[in-house]
Each structure stands twice: as C-alpha cells, then as structure tokens.
Amino acid sequence: MNFWLFKSEADVWSWDQQVAKGDQGEEWNGVRNYQARNFMRQMQIGDRGFFYHSRADKEIVGIVEVCALSHPDSTSDDPRWDCVDIKAIRPLTQPVSLSKVKSDPRLTEMVLVNNSRLSVQPVTAEEWNIVCALGSTEPQVD
DNA sequence: GCCAACGTTGGC
DNA sequence: GCCAACGTTGGC
Numbered sequence: 001m002n003f004w005l006f007k008s009e010a011d012v013w014s015w016d017q018q019v020a021k022g023d024q025g026e027e028w029n030g031v032r033n034y035q036a037r038n039f040m041r042q043m044q045i046g047d048r049g050f051f052y053h054s055r056a057d058k059e060i061v062g063i064v065e066v067c068a069l070s071h072p073d074s075t076s077d078d079p080r081w082d083c084v085d086i087k088a089i090r091p092l093t094q095p096v097s098l099s100k101v102k103s104d105p106r107l108t109e110m111v112l113v114n115n116s117r118l119s120v121q122p123v124t125a126e127e128w129n130i131v132c133a134l135g136s137t138e139p140q141v142d
Numbered sequence: 143g144c145c146a147a148c149g150t151t152g153g154c
Numbered sequence: 155g156c157c158a159a160c161g162t163t164g165g166c
Contacts, residue, residue, distance in 0.1 A: 009164085032162095033149075055164055098165080117148055117163050 003123040004039065004049035005112060006064065006086065015051050015061045018088045025067040025087030028120070029075045036120035040084045041070045049086060050123065050131065052112070058098040060131060063089040092135030106130050 006028060008014070018026065031037055043066045051062040068085030101107050107130060111121035123131075132139040 007164090035149095058165075115148090116165065119163085 002042070002044065002047045003125060003128040004043065004047060004066075005052055005060070005121045005123050006049050007052045007054045007119045007121075009055045010053045010057055015053065015088070015091065018051060018062070018064065018086070019091075021087065023067075023087055025085045027068075027074060027085050028083045029073045031073070031083055031119060032076075032081060033119060035118060037080075037082055039120045039122060041082060043070065043084050045069060048089070048128070050128075051088070054119075057095075059095040060092060060097075060101070060135065061095045062091045063132075063137070065089050090137075092132075092137045094134070094136045096131055096135045100134060101131070104130065104134070 028040065031040065045066055045068070047066040049064045049066065050060045051064050052060045064086040066084050067087045070082045070084050072079065073081040073083045098112070101110060102113055107113065107127060110123070110127055111118060115121070129139050
C-alpha cells in the first residue's frame with residue numbers, strides 16, 4: 001500500500017463535504033497537472049491519503065482511502081485528465097498544521113514542504129507515521 | 143491582498 | 155524546440 005496527500009481549498013471542496021459523501025466517496029476531480037495526474041494513475045484501491053486544507057487553513061485534517069482506480073475526470077472533456085475516487089476514513093484527532101510539519105526535523109523531505117504547489121503528492125510510510133503521531137491518531141494500516 | 147514559484151501555451 | 159507571456163497556486 002502507498003500513501004498520498006490530497007490538497008483542497010476548504011471553500012472549494014472541504015473535509016466536511018468529503019465526509020458527507022460517506023463510503024461511496026467522491027471523484028478527486030479538477031486536477032489539471034500532469035505530475036498530480038500521474039500519481040493518481042499509480043494509486044491502488046485501499047491506498048491511504050491525508051486530506052489537506054490549503055490556503056486559509058493550511059493543515060492536514062483527515063485520512064482518506066482510494067476507493068476507485070484512475071478513470072476519466074467527469075469534469076473535463078479533455079481525455080488527458082484522469083482522477084481517482086476517495087472516501088473519508090476519519091479525521092485526525094488533532095489537525096496537523098503546515099507550520100508543525102515544517103518545524104519537525106524528520107519531515108523536511110516531505111513534498112508538502114518542498115513543492116507546495118503540487119496538489120496530489122506521495123507520502124512515505126515514515127512520514128505517514130510521524131504525521132499520524134503528531135495528529136494523535138493511530139496510523140491504522142491494515 | 144501580494145507576489146514568488148511554477149506550469150502551460152503559443153508564436154517564432 | 156525555445157522561450158516570453160500568461161495564468162494559477164498557495165504561503166505569507
């Protein structure tokens with residue numbers, strides 16, 4: 001299983017909206033960046049991801065799971081753009097802020113720190129465990 | 143609200 | 155194929 005991070009501005013698509021979709025999940029659509037798309041094409045069912053609120057909040061708020069493999073993005077007529085579906089698993093007990101991530105010496109290699117503009121990004125297993133710990137949340141990798 | 147960084151587009 | 159212009163993202 002691999003780990004990822006999905007970014008969204010809370011006033012465009014928020015964690016609460018994601019949670020409201022329940023187990024059926026929702027398309028992670030609207031991505032128009034090749035790098036981000038390519039990561040989604042690599043995702044497998046059951047992969048886990050962090051849900052990050054960019055801009056206003058700048059914090060990791062929840063854990064999601066990939067529930068549909070990459071498929072054409074329904075919001076685009078352009079066949080270049082694919083996306084996966086994700087569903088909310090649970091919130092972090094404590095949201096983990098960007099400043100907290102940046103100030104942790106173990107997380108200096110995180111893509112979130114080094115490439116702030118990439119909206120879908122890989123997370124290492126080690127980073128996953130550290131961020132979960134910062135969020136007082138069990139990694140709960142089955 | 144500003145602006146640096148980055149990605150994409152399109153003229154040549 | 156280069157690169158200037160442009161649009162967007164997202165931290166500050």
